[in-house]
Amino acid sequence: MGYLFGPVLSRRLGLSMGVDLLKYKTCNLDCVYCELGRTACLTSCRDRFVPRQKVIKEIELKRAEPFDHLTFAGSGEPTLSIDLGEIVAQAKKIVDSPVAVITNSTLLSSPSVRKEVSAADVVLPSLDAAGENAFRDINRPASGLKAADMIAGLKDFRKEFSGEIWLEVMLVRGINDKEAEAIARAAESTEPDRIQLNTVVRTPAEPVEPLSEEEMRRMLEIFPGAELIPDWDWSVPKRVRDRLMQLLNSRECTLEEISLDQDLETGDVIKYCKILEKDGLIARRLLGGKLLFHAVDGFADDASRE
Ligand code: SF4
Incomplete structure (x- = not known):
């Protein structure tokens, strides 16, 4: 046991049962806003991090528990797991709820990764930059990763995937907010079903600042049709x-x-x-x-x- 977590209460996914295929914290990005802290293992090499059969067994054991989505997320970037496609496909046979994958989008430039992720019902990719400078500043990628490839991968994924794509854009004061218009154009060009705007509301890896609620509301003019997902008022009346x-x-x-x-x-x-x-x-x-x-x-x- 230990590869599933939750269900956690998620504003985007409701009751979300998480599946973690990684070791803490393995990612090909080191985002300044990451709530998991700095990336311990910065790598773009796909690998096996946890035993596949044990994960599948655990999904079988939890299948009767109530949750709205079975969500591949956790200690880093799920597409770095070479088992992602196989486990998502197996999970689809085991659970009745929709299967979701949260990804930073970088490996969607790979046809085989796109095929694996396509087994899910809902995919929640991220796009925080349209140009290479902002990509470097906000996402601090592993060497060889390019914003242009990521955007091209998202476009290809849209052509191949008929399920729901909910694209998240994280806006950070003084880092990528100045190129919001370029990000909006790039986001629209990838034709997601939903664009969800976020800012830093949880403890970030670096001391970066969020946009204010008023600034985020103004962003809706730049991203027409988008939704705001951050929760500034973290209290119960x-x-x-x-x-x-x-x-x-x-x-x-x-x-x-x-x-x-x-x-x-x-x-x-x-x-x-x-x-x-x-x-x-x-x-x-x-x-x-x-x-x-x-x-x-x-x-x-x-x-x-x-
Ligand atoms: S892609 Fe996600 S897990 Fe990786 S550093 Fe960025 S926010 Fe953290």
Whole structure:
């Protein structure tokens, strides 16, 4: 055990069961904003990092757990694993939920990598630069990688892949925000289904700065039709917190039940549960194939009645 993690609460993917095919932290980029810290192993060589059969076995063991996506992500760049295609293909046969791959897009210039990634249902690639200078400054690539190849790979991937592509663009103050128009043109040229704009909201590898909420809203004029995904307000309003705690003190609920009962968007429920869980006010348990959330105190009462 130890290759799957979660399910984590993800604003983009809902309840996301992660699959990690790498050793911490293996990547062909060393992005200044990376929330995993500096890249320990900067390499573009594909390799086997974990035992394939053990990963597949673990996916089989977790198949009955509730999750919205089985997501290949984790300790670096998933396409560096030579087993990615085989494991994604096997996973598709094992789980009912859609399979997602998060990638930094660099290896999509390779036809064989594109074929492997195409086995997924949803692919979430990144594109933070249109030119080589910004690519070097924000992504600090392993030698030999070029922004132009990455963009060409994304275009080729679009032609070959009929599933959903949700392209993420990370904007960092003073590094790539000045070439936002060029990035927008490059992003549109790759014809993704969605463009999702992000900025630095989690602890980055380097002391880089995010764009403000107002600046990000202005970016929507440069990236028409894009969505904003960062969450500047990482808090639960008191009124919502009180109502949620009251509900979860009285009974255990799934995310959907909380959403219906409280008339809240699923994305907000995910955010609030993440915060309350981190604060130790609510906890989760798996029961009858459902992921249930409960107030920590309320659950003690329920447990004593069972
Ligand atoms: S590609 Fe992803 S894992 Fe690699 S350094 Fe950038 S943010 Fe971190």
